[in-house]
Amino acid sequence: MYQSGMSTREIGKFIERILGNTYSPTTISHITDVVKEDIEKWHTRPLQKGYSVLYLDGLYVKLRRDTVEKEVIYVVLEVNEEGYREILDFFVGG
Incomplete structure (x- = not known):
């Protein structure tokens, strides 16, 4: 969602509608940073x-x-x- 252009607030609202859980924009930002690191590791794996x-x-x-x-x-x-x-x-x- 972040990659496709949604803001952290929009992602938080979407997750709340779908899952019922609330996440702050800071938490969403942290999650996307971790995921981006994981994807980069995956792209560079042998x-x-x-x-x-x-x-x-x-x-x-x-x-x-x-x-x-x-x-x-x-x-x-x-x-x-x-x-x-x-x-x-x-x-x-x-």
């Missing part, structure tokens, strides 16, 4: 040397920055030899 199958695809979603525009989110998905799928990475295109 990957295997080879994969059986790679899929590259994009998904268009509306993102709010100064205006609301559709932007593509690129996704890299792998399928290993046992048939299990894993998202290797994603990023917002431009």
